[in-house]
Amino acid sequence: MDKDMPNFQEIAKAGAGASFRIKGKFVKSPAKGQPIEVLVNDAENHYVKLIGNVADTKAYPLSKKTHTLEYLREIAHLRPRSRYLSSMTRVRNSLSMATHIFFQNKGFYYIQTPLITGSDCEGAGEMFAVSTLLPQSGDPVKQVKAVNKENEIDFSKDFFKRPTFLTVSGQLPLESYACSMCNVYNFNPAFRAENSHTTRHLAEFWMIEPEVGNG
DSSP states (O other), X not given: OOTTSTTHHHHHHOOTTOEXXXXXXXXXXXXXXXXXXXXXXXXXXXXXXXXXXXGGGGGOSXXXXXXXXXXXXXXXXXXXXXXXXXXXXXXXXXXXXXXXXXXXXXXXXXOOOOSEESSOTTSOOOOOEEOSOSOSSSOTTTTOSOBOTTSOBOGGGSTTSSOEEEOSOSHHHHHHHHHHHSSEEEEEEEEOOOSXXXXXXXXXXXXXXXXXXXX
């Protein structure tokens, strides 16, 4: 942009988060690392217009510096604009597609196994419970909506009429499908309620589980 443009000083004050409407001419770039650039040098036929108030950009929560993941979680609508999250998402997309292509080329069927289940597949006993009996607020132990004579939770009055949990694995459903459809796999979320808040344990993750049958 030419410094002699009428609104150059106004545009120069804009910081991160500013939006522009630009009209110019594509030219060969003299800078390294980019083949072309937009040249704005004519006030009548070319312009850069700031959309919104310049002062608003001071409140824009993202800057050029690196932000922690904890901070990015507080601005969910802007998280994908960070380099870390956007790069991770692109890599994850490529890995997911490669996973499906691999199994599909091998003749496997993709099975969407249930995320809510009544079985503890791996017998770990560390699962997240799913229930409609607990109150929305207050002490959940004292205010359970349904209890029996033994003062225990009466799951017969729950949504699924029995204790249910977020799955730790889709292995059991896959085994029954493998007996009928031979080679199957799933690539679904799994949940582990392990009381270990370290980088080596995840409460939610996506797991690949193939099962080979004898059909």
